[in-house]
Amino acid sequence: xxxxxxxxxxxxxxxxxxxxxxxxxxxxxxxxxxxxxxxxxxxxxxxxxxxxxxxxxxxxxxxxxxxxxxxxxxxxxxxxxxxxxxxxxxxxxxxxxxxxxxxxxxxxxxxxxxxxxxxxxxxxxxxxxxxxxxxxxxxxxxxxxxxxxxxxxxxxxxxxxxxxxxxxxxxxxxxxxxxxxxxxxxxxxxxxxxxxxxxxxxxxxxxxxxxxxxxxxxxxxxxxxxxxxxxxxxxxxxxxxxxxxxxxxxxxxxxxxxxxxxxxxxxxxxxxxxxxxxxxxxxxxxxxxxxxxxxxxxxxxxxxxxxxxxxxxxxxxxxxxxxxxxxxxxxxxxxxxxxxxxxxxxxxxxxxxxxxxxxxxxxxxxxxxxxxxxxxxxxx
Numbered sequence: 446x447x448x449x450x451x452x453x454x455x456x457x458x459x460x461x462x463x464x465x466x467x468x469x470x471x472x473x474x475x476x477x478x479x480x481x482x483x484x485x486x487x488x489x490x491x492x493x494x495x496x497x498x499x500x501x502x503x504x505x506x507x508x509x510x511x512x513x514x515x516x517x518x519x520x521x522x523x524x525x526x527x528x529x530x531x532x533x534x535x536x537x538x539x540x541x542x543x544x545x546x547x548x549x550x551x552x553x554x555x556x557x558x559x560x561x562x563x564x565x566x567x568x569x570x571x572x573x574x575x576x577x578x579x580x581x582x583x584x585x586x587x588x589x590x591x592x593x594x595x596x597x598x599x600x601x602x603x604x605x606x607x608x609x610x611x612x613x614x615x616x617x618x619x620x621x622x623x624x625x626x627x628x629x630x631x632x633x634x635x636x637x638x639x640x641x642x643x644x645x646x647x648x649x650x651x652x653x654x655x656x657x658x659x660x661x662x663x664x665x666x667x668x669x670x671x672x673x674x675x676x677x678x679x680x681x682x683x684x685x686x687x688x689x690x691x692x693x694x695x696x697x698x699x700x701x702x703x704x705x706x707x708x709x710x711x712x713x714x715x716x717x718x719x720x721x722x723x724x725x726x727x728x729x730x731x732x733x734x735x736x737x738x739x740x741x742x743x744x745x746x747x748x749x750x751x752x753x754x755x756x757x758x759x760x761x762x763x764x765x766x767x768x769x770x771x772x773x774x775x776x777x778x779x780x781x782x783x784x785x786x787x788x789x790x791x792x793x794x795x796x797x798x799x800x801x802x803x804x805x806x807x808x809x810x811x812x813x814x815x816x817x818x819x820x821x822x823x824x825x
Contacts, residue, residue, distance in 0.1 A: 478562040481513040483630075484584045488518040491614040492634055492705075493580075493607035496523045496621050497599040502532035504622040504751065506539050510546060510557040511624035513565070513584065517631040520580055520613060522603045523621075524588040526595070533589065540565040540585065552656060553749055556624045575606040580613075596701065597717035597726045604716065608708060615646075616711070620702040622751035624653070632745030633705055644710035644738020645731070647699035648746035649683075657683055660750055662692050663742040664699040667728060669785065672777045672792060674728075676700070693742040698731040703748045710738050718783075723769075725776040732784045767814040768824065774799070775818040793819060 484490060494512060498505040505523065512521060525533055538544035542563030548554040568583040575588045588603060604616045615637055617630070629648065637643045647663035662678035677692055678685075704727060714734050717726045731740070765773070774796050781789040796819050803812040817825055 478560050481561050483513040483515050483519050489612035490518040490520045493520040493613045493616045495603040495618045498621050499526040500528045500530045502535040508621050514627045515630045519630050522586045522607050524599045524603045526590050526593045526599050540567045580610040595722035598719045601716040614708050615705050617705040624749050626747040629746040633743040636741050636743035640741040643707050643741050645699050646705045646741040648703045648743050648748050650703050650748050650750050653749040653751040661700045664696040667697040689744040696740050698727045701727045702750050721776045723772040725780040767810050770811045771814040771818050771824050774815050
């Protein structure tokens with residue numbers, strides 16, 4: 446499903462060796478804070494970064510602090526999915542400088558230290574305004590959604606707004622529980638520009654709390670008969686060599702935590718299917734894309750992901766929340782019914798078996814959530 450040309454401009458690490466901030470040019474001014482560099486003056490950025498916030502303002506602020514240090518002009522659009530935890534007030538206070546920012550402890554604190562100089566120019570829009578308003582020169586646009594639109598709906602609204610700027614060629618959907626190396630946007634742009642008829646593109650995604658280990662390289666392989674996926678490079682040390690071309694060719698779908706798409710892809714294939722709400726949107730997108738656009742891999746772009754912060758969608762056995770179990774099974778049934786109806790009935794006995802395993806693990810609440818998904822009931 447994927448094609449990838451020989452790496453060029455951003456291919457500085459074909460072995461997967463860790464990047465260093467020291468490799469990036471010095472940024473900002475001396476003192477206790479630095480100037481944001483993501484969008485400067487009259488630059489017309491070609492890359493829009495889409496971030497969804499839902500009741501996780503602290504994660505969003507850390508993500509924004511890292512994003513705004515890039516030397517590549519980008520347009521940043523944050524959509525708040527009707528949070529109930531005063532997220533908007535906290536983000537406004539951070540941008541104005543009324544609330545101080547302290548970089549978290551740990552090795553990745555280097556990506557958000559020292560804090561950005563405030564105030565940071567922002568523009569706020571309602572969801573209705575976002576559909577028609579043309580992006581301006583503000584460093585950050587905040588869309589106040591009137592409802593929780595889920596993963597697909599939130600990203601779609603923000604991408605539609607970003608594309609109102611004709612200069613934007615690519616949209617990068619980035620989870621708010623991530624931080625990025627300062628040269629990640631430049632590496633992503635270089636790969637997508639170098640790939641013929643590029644549609645979707647992923648990055649290196651490393652675990653935030655285990656930065657020496659990959660969560661995934663680009664995305665996953667997908668087993669059609671079982672509905673199970675396997676992350677490429679999952680849980681492998683980042684020192685292990687890899688072939689970027691092979692990773693791209695092996696990618697059936699790009700990991701949604703760090704997923705870029707081209708304007709041409711959106712105009713031809715369309716936006717994410719919003720009826721899933723959570724999970725399987727990337728796979729549905731890839732199936733709809735078959736035979737149209739290339740899947741690329743920006744291996745020089747490095748992202749660190751906390752994994753599953755909003756709803757507990759952990760990849761570890763037995764640690765997914767009831768909400769995650771419900772939507773994962775519900776969306777898998779919907780995916781097969783939409784795209785592979787002949788295989789759709791097989792998902793019910795598979796779902797029953799998975800539900801039984803939750804009961805054997807003494808997780809009755811998770812089994813109940815899965816049963817509601819199998820019966821087509823609401824989450825409750």
